[in-house]
Amino acid sequence: MFLLFPRMIYSILIKKIFYQLKRPLSKSTIRAISFLFLSSLFFLIFELSLFFPENIILKTSSGIQTPEITLIARLTRLRRITEYDWKLLHRLKSLNGRLLYVLYGPSTLGLCEWCEIETPSTFLYYTIPHVFLCYLVNLGIIYLSISVLSEKIGKLLKKLIFIILFLFFILELIMLNIYDWKSNAYINSASNINWIHWNLKKYRLFLIVTLNLSVAFIIWVINTNILYQIPNKERQLIFSINNLEESxxxxxxxxxxKRALIKDTFLQEQKMKFYQEKRLKELSDSMNVKDIKKKISHDNMKKILEEIENYAENLIKYMDMKK
Known part of the structure; x- marks a missing residue:
């Protein structure tokens, strides 16, 4: 996986440079990507700091079976106890209440008026709408962002996002339903307890942020045409158009x-002077060549005549000697 990711980025960059098909992002695309980034940042900041449920058992360094008086005394030393805390502490009197606190968290036990410790399923029924609302809000954020894409790609991406969120929603409910909430009854150390409510909240937040950033990346890729595959004919057409534009x-x-040369007298004079000098040079070169050829041919003729005369004289002398 770690080896494939750099290769994928490299291929994207090569195609981007080679095909030169990157186009600037539209305002709607920038708004959609910014919206997804800001929503992810909002979830990270507010869910992990402001709205992240306080775990009073861990905060007071207590355990599942710590006496109620000790738990209240430790919490009083840390901060002022509110009316909401008293409702929650009332539910935490019993062991089952504390075990359900591990599974469903403080808000469910402290705010649900009709839930009963004797019927744990009532807490699950109270939790379902809150979990569903969290997924629904994020689905709406993603759907608003996807609206900048084309209808075909938008529908496909919406279906995929809906399936992913729906599967994780069902998976979270299944985990809450099948989890053995009494398994933490005999664990003395609070750090060894599986705080499933807080863990599921972290996993849900990680999923939402990852999904939002992934959708933002997909929107950016589609709108910049980085992964667009060009057929050969279209590629040749684009190259031909580029060459034509260059020509x-x-x-x-x-x-x-040329217009500048015609209008500017100084440039025109320089141009005429240049061509005159060039023409004169060509003429002189051609005249010199002809003179050289003539001279060479004249010298050759003289030599040939001298050789013929010498040969004739020698021949006459030879014939006279024979006589």
Whole structure:
């Protein structure tokens, strides 16, 4: 996985540079990506700090079987006890109440008026709408962001996001339902207890943030055409258009230069002077070549005539000697 990710990024960058198909993001796309980033930041800040449920058993360094008086005394030393705390502490009098506190958290035990310790399923019924609302809000955020995409891609992505969130929602409910909440009864150390309510809240937050950032990345990729695969014919057409544009730009540059030469007298004089010198040089070169050829041919003829005369004289002398 770690080896494939750099390769994927490398291939994206190569295609982006080679095909030159990156286009600027529209305002709606920037708003959608910013909305997803801000919502993720909101969930991280508020869910992990402001709205993250306080665990008074861990905060007071108590255990599941710590006496009620000791728990109240330790909490009083840390902060002032509110009316909500008294309702919660009333539910934490019994061992079953504390075990359900591990499973469902403080808000369910402290706020649910009709829930009963003797019927633990009532706490599950109270929890379901709150968990569902959390997933529903995030689904709405993602759906609003996806609206900037095309209808076909938007529908496909909406279905995928809905399935993912729905599966995790069902999975969370199944875990709350099948978890053996009495398994923590004989654990003395609070750090060894499986605080499932807080763990599920962290996992849910991680899923939401990861999903939002993934959707933001998908929107960015689609709108910049980085992964767009071009058929060969279209690729050749794009290259031809690019070459044609380059040729047109060159012709325009030449026309501008020519117009500048015609209008500017100094440049016109320099141009005429240049061509005159060039022509004179060509003429002189051609005249020199002809003179050289003539000279060479004249010298050769002289040598040939001299050789013929010498040969004739030698031949006459030879014939005279024979006589």
């Amino acid at each position: 047109i730009n060159r012709i325009r540059a030449l026309v501008i230069m």
